[in-house]
Amino acid sequence: MTHPGPAPASAAGPQVEAAWKLDAAEVARQLDTDSEAGLDGATAAERLARSGPNSLIERAAVPLWRRFLDQFANAMILVLLAAALVTILIGDLKDTAVILAIVLLNAVIGFVQEHRAEQAMAALKRMTSPTSVVVRDGRPAAVPAASLVPGDIVRLEAGDVVTADLRLLEARALRINEAALTGESEPAEKSSAPLPDLAEAVLADQRNMAFSGTAVTYGRGRGVVVATGMGTALGRVASLLQEGPVGRTPLQRRLDTLGRWLAVLALGVCALVFVAGVIRGEPPDVMFLTAVSLAVAAIPEGLPAVVTIALALGARRMARREALIRKLPAVETLGSVTVVCSDKTGTLTENRMVVERVWTPSAEYAVSGDGYEPDGTIEPDPSWDEDFGALVRVAAACNDATLRGPSTAGGDWGVTGDPTEGALLALAAKSGVDDALHPERPRRLEELTFDADRRRMATIHDHGDAGVWVAVKGALESIAPLVDAGAATAVLAAERRARELAADGYRVLALAERDLPTVPSPLEAVERDLRLLGLVAMADPPRPAAAPSIEAARLAGIRPVMITGDHPLTAGAIARRIGLLDGDSRVLTGAELAELDDPSFDALVDEVAVYARTSPEQKVRIVAALQGHGEVVAMTGDGVNDAPALRLADIGVAMGIMGTEVSKEAADMVLADDDFATIVRAVEEGRRIYDNIRRFVRYLLATNTAEVAVVFAAPFLGLPLPLQPVQILWINLVTDGPPALALGVEPVEPDAMERPPRPPKESILGRGLWQRALLTGTLMALVTLGVQALAIAQGWPWQTMVFTTLAFLQLANAIAVRSERRSALSLGWRTNVPLVAAVATIAVIQLALVYLPALQPIFDTEALGPAELAVVLVASSVGFFAVELQKWLERRLAARRPVSA
Numbered sequence: 001m002t003h004p005g006p007a008p009a010s011a012a013g014p015q016v017e018a019a020w021k022l023d024a025a026e027v028a029r030q031l032d033t034d035s036e037a038g039l040d041g042a043t044a045a046e047r048l049a050r051s052g053p054n055s056l057i058e059r060a061a062v063p064l065w066r067r068f069l070d071q072f073a074n075a076m077i078l079v080l081l082a083a084a085l086v087t088i089l090i091g092d093l094k095d096t097a098v099i100l101a102i103v104l105l106n107a108v109i110g111f112v113q114e115h116r117a118e119q120a121m122a123a124l125k126r127m128t129s130p131t132s133v134v135v136r137d138g139r140p141a142a143v144p145a146a147s148l149v150p151g152d153i154v155r156l157e158a159g160d161v162v163t164a165d166l167r168l169l170e171a172r173a174l175r176i177n178e179a180a181l182t183g184e185s186e187p188a189e190k191s192s193a194p195l196p197d198l199a200e201a202v203l204a205d206q207r208n209m210a211f212s213g214t215a216v217t218y219g220r221g222r223g224v225v226v227a228t229g230m231g232t233a234l235g236r237v238a239s240l241l242q243e244g245p246v247g248r249t250p251l252q253r254r255l256d257t258l259g260r261w262l263a264v265l266a267l268g269v270c271a272l273v274f275v276a277g278v279i280r281g282e283p284p285d286v287m288f289l290t291a292v293s294l295a296v297a298a299i300p301e302g303l304p305a306v307v308t309i310a311l312a313l314g315a316r317r318m319a320r321r322e323a324l325i326r327k328l329p330a331v332e333t334l335g336s337v338t339v340v341c342s343d344k345t346g347t348l349t350e351n352r353m354v355v356e357r358v359w360t361p362s363a364e365y366a367v368s369g370d371g372y373e374p375d376g377t378i379e380p381d382p383s384w385d386e387d388f389g390a391l392v393r394v395a396a397a398c399n400d401a402t403l404r405g406p407s408t409a410g411g412d413w414g415v416t417g418d419p420t421e422g423a424l425l426a427l428a429a430k431s432g433v434d435d436a437l438h439p440e441r442p443r444r445l446e447e448l449t450f451d452a453d454r455r456r457m458a459t460i461h462d463h464g465d466a467g468v469w470v471a472v473k474g475a476l477e478s479i480a481p482l483v484d485a486g487a488a489t490a491v492l493a494a495e496r497r498a499r500e501l502a503a504d505g506y507r508v509l510a511l512a513e514r515d516l517p518t519v520p521s522p523l524e525a526v527e528r529d530l531r532l533l534g535l536v537a538m539a540d541p542p543r544p545a546a547a548p549s550i551e552a553a554r555l556a557g558i559r560p561v562m563i564t565g566d567h568p569l570t571a572g573a574i575a576r577r578i579g580l581l582d583g584d585s586r587v588l589t590g591a592e593l594a595e596l597d598d599p600s601f602d603a604l605v606d607e608v609a610v611y612a613r614t615s616p617e618q619k620v621r622i623v624a625a626l627q628g629h630g631e632v633v634a635m636t637g638d639g640v641n642d643a644p645a646l647r648l649a650d651i652g653v654a655m656g657i658m659g660t661e662v663s664k665e666a667a668d669m670v671l672a673d674d675d676f677a678t679i680v681r682a683v684e685e686g687r688r689i690y691d692n693i694r695r696f697v698r699y700l701l702a703t704n705t706a707e708v709a710v711v712f713a714a715p716f717l718g719l720p721l722p723l724q725p726v727q728i729l730w731i732n733l734v735t736d737g738p739p740a741l742a743l744g745v746e747p748v749e750p751d752a753m754e755r756p757p758r759p760p761k762e763s764i765l766g767r768g769l770w771q772r773a774l775l776t777g778t779l780m781a782l783v784t785l786g787v788q789a790l791a792i793a794q795g796w797p798w799q800t801m802v803f804t805t806l807a808f809l810q811l812a813n814a815i816a817v818r819s820e821r822r823s824a825l826s827l828g829w830r831t832n833v834p835l836v837a838a839v840a841t842i843a844v845i846q847l848a849l850v851y852l853p854a855l856q857p858i859f860d861t862e863a864l865g866p867a868e869l870a871v872v873l874v875a876s877s878v879g880f881f882a883v884e885l886q887k888w889l890e891r892r893l894a895a896r897r898p899v900s901a
Contacts, residue, residue, distance in 0.1 A: 016150075019167040019226045020206045023194045027167045028224050033151035035169050035224065038135035047149035054148040054164055054228035056238045072103070132163045135222075152225040156216050165232045166210040166223025168192045173219035173449045175418075176210055178203065179345070179658075181233055181616075181641045182565040186353070186419060187217045191452035202590055202613055203233055204565055207452060213640060218418065219451070237616050240644035258697070258764055269708050280715045290711065290725055307693060310744030314689045322672040323682040324656065330668035332693065333651045334679075334686030336632040337558055338757045341623065341649070343636050344564040344574055346658045346674045349540040352415075353423040356541065357506070359497050360387035360534035361490040369430050373413045374403070376430035388431075391533040394511045396428035397442050398459045398471035403429060420507070423538045424473070442469070446519055448527070454478060458527055460519055467517040470526045476510040476535065483512065484529045491532060498535055505573020506537035539573070545677035547578040552680050557756030561609055561626075563619055565641070568612035575610045585609035590618050601625055619645035632757065634679065636671075637663050653679060680753075688748035690758075691820070695743045697764055698773045699817050703810040705777025707731060710784050710806065722788050722802045724860050730849070731807055738838035739814035746818055746832050769820075772886065780809045780879045787875050797862035800850055801872055804864070807846045808876030811839045816883035821891065823884055 016022070016030050028035040039047075072081070081103060084096050131142045135153040145163035148154070154166055156174065168174070168190055175187040182188075182204040191207050198205055210216075210223050212232040229235055270291045277287035311332060315325035325331055345351050358365040358378070363385050369376020378388075401417030403425050415422025442461040445468060450457035456474025463469040472479060476498045480491050498508045512530040520526060553560050560580055564571050568589050575581035590613040593601065605625045614622070619635075623645050626633045635642070635649035638659040643666040646652030654667035655674040664670050671678050707728060714722045723731075758766070765773075787805045791798030818824050818832065829836045849859045856862065864872065 016167070016226050020198060020209050021194060021196050022167075024167060024169045024192050024208070024224070027226065028151075028169070031151040031224060031226070033153065033224060035153065036135070037138040038153035039149070039151050040137050044136060044147070044149050044152065047151065048147055051149055052229060053146040055146050056230060056235055133160075148225055148228055150225050150228060154223050154225060156210065156221045156223065158216050158218055158220070160216045162210045162212055162214045162216065164212050164225045165227040167226050168208050168210060168221055168223045170223075171208075171219070171221040171452060173451045174216065174221040175218040176214050177217050178211060178214045179565075179639055181211055181214060181237070181639060189450075189452040189455075190219075190221060192221075193453070202615065204613055219449075234640065237640050237644060240616055240620060269712070273708075273712055276712065276715060277721070282715075282721060290721065290723075290728070307744075309741055310689055310692050310696075313745060314685050318669075318682055318685050319672075321681050321685075322656075322675070322678045323685075324670040324672055325668070326664075326670060327668045330651045332686055332689045333632070333668070334634065334683045335688070335690040336686070336757055337634045337651065337683055339559045339561060339626050339631045339633050340553060340676075340679060341561045341563050341619075341626070341633060341635045341645075342676055342679075343638060343642065343655075344562055344566055344571055345540060346638060346655060347636055347671075347676050348546045348562065348578060348580075349542055349574060351540060351658060351674070353419040353507070353538045354541050355423050355427040355536050355538045357501065357537040358388065358391065358427070358534060359494070359501075359537070360385055360391060361493060361532070362387060364497075367427060367430065369426075374426065374429035376426075378431055387533050390513055390531075391511050391536075392428045392431040392433050394471040394473065394513055394533060395424035395536070396433050397444075397461055397469075398457055398473045398511070399425055401425050420509070420538065424509075424536065427536065446523055448523060450474070456527075460516075460523075460526055463515065467515060468519055470514040470516060470530075472512045472514075472527065472530060473509055476508065479510045479512055479530065479532070482527050482530050483532045487532055494532060494535055501535070501537040503569060504537075505570040506539050507570075509536050509538070510534075511536065539570070542574060542578045543675060543677070545675060549677040549680045550579050552753060553683070556680075556683060556753045558683065559631075561611070561622075563611045563614055563622060563635075563645075565614060566612060568610075571610050571612040581609050587612060590614040593618050593621070598625075602628065605629065616641040616644050620648055623649050630759075636676075636679065637667075638674070639663060642666075684748060684753050687752045688746075689744075691749060691752070692744045692746050694764065694769060694820070695746060695817050696740050698769050698776075698820075699740060699743060699810075699814055701765075701770060701773035702776040702780065702813055702817075703731075705774055706780035706784065706806060706809065709778060709781035710802070713781065714785060714788065717785060717789075719785065719788055719792070722784070722799065723806075724799070726859060727799075727803045730859065731803075731810065734807055734810060734842055734846075738842065739811065739835060742832060742835035742838045743814065743818070745834055749819065749821070772883075775886075776813065776879060776883055779882050780806070780813070783809065783875050783878050787871065790871070791868070796868050797864065800861045800864060801868060803859070803861065804846060804850055805872050805875050808843065808872065809879045811843055812876055812880035813883065814839060816880045819887075821887060823887060824880075825884070 016027055019027050022030075025035065033039050084100050084103070088096050132145050132148060133140055133142055133155040134148065135141075135155070136143075140155060148164045152164070153169070154162075154164065156162065156166075162176065169192055171190040171192050174190040176190055177187045188204070188207065190210065193208060195206065195208060203209075203211065210221070211234065212227075213234040227233075227235075230239060274287050274291035277290065278284055311329065314331040318325055318331065342348055355367050358367060365378050365388065367376060367378055399421045401415050401421035401424075403422065404414050404416055413426075415425065442463075444459050444461055446460040448454070448456075448458040454474070455478040456472060458470060458472045461469045461471065472482075476494060480495065483491055494510065498510075501508050511533045513533060514526065514528075514530050516526065550560050562571060562575055562580055568587050572581060572587045575587070581587070584607070586608055587610040588604070588608045590611070593611070593614070596604065601621070602625055605622070606629065611618070611622060619637075619642065623633050623635055627648075627650070633649045634651045634653055635645050636653040636655070637643070637646050638655035640662045642654075643662045646654060646663060646666040651669060652667035654663040654670045656664070656670045656672040657674045659667075659670065659674075669682065707723075710722050711728070714720070784802055784806045788798050788802045790796075791801045814835065815824050818827055818835070849855050850861050851863050
C-alpha cells in the first residue's frame, strides 16, 4: 500500500513525504518538533486548529426517510404498486392488502440491509484508542487521541492501540500486530533505522513506522506523529470504503429485468384483451374487469415474496453450516460466483505457527501432531541425536510463551504469548521435554531480549555446579557469525538448508547453546563461541479441508485466487501445497502490480493465482479487474485492509473468528469457522436457491401464459369468454400462492456442484427456460380451450370445467417443474413434503368451490358429474406428462452428445 502521506492538503502545517526513508532525527526536524521534549502546548493547539481533529470523517449520511423511499425505486415494486391501484379500482381489497404487504416487506428488508452495511464506517471509527501518551512541554501526559497533531511524540507500550501514523524514534523489542492493515499473519518486528532503499511504500515493509488502528503486542517504543485522521493509512481505507460503489447482486439485476419485461407485458395484455373483446361485441365494463384481472394475473406479485422466503430459508440452512448471511441477496449470489478471492491466513491455513521440520548437522526430522497439541511424533527417532535433544531444550528455555490446555474435552490447545515461541514450545513438548509444559523452566538468571536489529534472543540459566547455560534462538544470519570457528562446515550446511527451506515458504530459526562458568560482564559476551544445534522450519499449515475444497471449487467451475499480505515465498508454498498454484498460473506481488498499468494488468489477471504483499487499493483493483472480465467475484477477508474490496465484490465474505468488526460490517456473509470449505458449501446452497427461483419463474410463466392465452384466444375461436374476473383472480392466487412458495424449498440437485457457474450475463429466463414455459403454457391453454369446446358441445357446465381444468393443470405443472432435468416421478414425495401438501390442499379447496353450495354463487360454479370430473382430471394431467416427455427427450439427447463428439 502506498502510504497516504500527511494530512489532506487543506490542512496547513508541517508535512513529511516518505518518512520511512528518512532518518528519525530528520523527520523530527521537518516536523519542527523536539524528539525528546515534544511540542509545547501552544504549538499543539495551533496545529490542531489548522489540521483538525485526529478522527475519521464520514461523508454526509443519506436521511433515513430517503433511504426508505429508495427501496421503492425499482421496476418490480412499481409494477406491484400499479397492480395494487388496479385492484382498488376493481374493488378487490383482499389482493390490494396482499400486494401492499409484499411491497412493504421488501422495502423494510432492503432498508435494514443498507443500514447494516453503513455501519462499517462507524466500526472503523471505533478502532481508535480514546487516549494516547504523548510528550508535551517535556512531560508525558495522557491526551485524547483526537487531539494528536503532526509533530507530537507518542509513547508506545504492550497493549496500546496506535492512534496516528508514527515514524518510530525508538523501538525496544517492539512488535506490532498489523494484520488488520497488512494481512501479515505475525506481529511485525519494528526498528527505528531509516529505509532509504525502500522504493515501494508497501506498509508491511515499513518496519520503522507504526500505523493508526494497529496494536502493540510486545516491547515499547516512541514515535513522532507524521499523519492524523484521514491522512493516515487507516484514513485511506476509510476513503476507499466510502468511495466504493455498492454493486447490485446478479439476482437483483435479473429480477429488475424480468420485472420491466413483465410490466410491459401486463400493459400489453390489458390493452389487447380489452380492445379485442369490445370489437367482438362484449360489454365494455365486463371487458374492462376481465382485462384488468388478466393484467393482475400477469404481474408476479408473489415473486418478491417467494424470492425473499427462499433466500431466508437458505440463510437459515447456511447458518447451520457455519455461514452467517448478513444480506439476503448474497445467498443467491454465491451460486453465481465464478472466482473466489481468498485470504490465506486462517481461511486456507490454520492460523497458528507449527514446526514441521527440524534440521541438525547430523540428521533431519519431520514433525507431526496437531498444532500446539503436545502429543505428536518426530521421525526418525531422535533419541540417538545429541544435537536434537539439546535443540528442543533450547526451544523450551529460550522462550517466553506458555502452552495452555483445552478448556473443554476435545478442545484445542493454545498458546499464551508469541505464536512463533508457542510453536517452539509445542515442538519441545512433542519431543518429551517435560519443562515445555511448565511456566517455570530452568531458572533464568539474565536475558538479552529480541529486537529487530539483533534478530536474536539469548537467555542465561542456572546450571548448578556446572555454572550457567546459555540458550540462543534467532535468524541464522545473525547467529552464524557467533558460532565457534571450528564449526564452519556445519554453518555452511545450515545456510544451504535454510535457503532451501525458506524457498519452500518456511520461516526458519537457528538455535544454539553455550556453557559458561559464570555470567560474564558485559552480558553481551555470552553470545560468542556458540554451538550451532540446528534449524527449525515452521509454517502456518493448510487446513485439512483446504485442498479438497479447492478441488471441489474447480470441479464446480470456480477459479480460486489467493490474495494475501504475506511474503510471496510463503504464499506460493501454501498455494502449491493445497493445489491452488500449478504450472499455468503465477504469483504476482504488490510491487509488481504497482508497476502495471490497467491494460497490462487486464491482460494478465486471468493467469495470476496468488497475489502477495498487496495493499487495500490493490485488492480493490484486483476485484475490479476480475469484474471487468465478466467474473462474479467472492472476496474473503478479515482485516480493515480488506473492507473496501469486500464491499466492492459481488459478495464479500468476512471471517467470524479472526475478522475485525470493520470487515464484518462491510461483508455480505460471515464465516463462523473461518474455513474456505464453508464457502464451497455456501456456493452449493446458492446454486440450490437460484435453481428454485428458476423453478418458480418457469411455473409462473407457464401458468400465466395459459391464463392469458385462454382468455385472449377464446373469442377468436368463436368461444364465449371462458372465465369470470373472480375466477381469474382465484387462479392467480393459486399460481402465486403455496405451490410457488413450496418450490422454494426443493432440495439441491445432485449435480449442482459438477456443472459450471451460469454465465454472469445470463438472464434468469436463459437456457431455454422461457421457451419451455411458453410451450407448456400454450399446451395448457389448448387443453383448456379443448375442454371448453367439448363441454359446450355436450351441454355440460363448461365454465366450471374450464375453471377447474386450468386450476388443476397449474397444480400438475408445479409437480412437473420440480427439476429441470430429472423426472418428477423419480424424486419421491418425501423430498418436498410442503409442495405435496400445498398441491393436495389447493386441489381440495378447488373441489370445494365446485361442490359446496355456499361457495358456488361466489365463484359462479356448478357441481360436476362423474363423467365431467373425469374429463377434467384426464385433461389436467396432459401438461404434466408433456413436461416429463420433454425432459426425457432432453436427457436422451444429452446422453448421446458425448458419443457423437
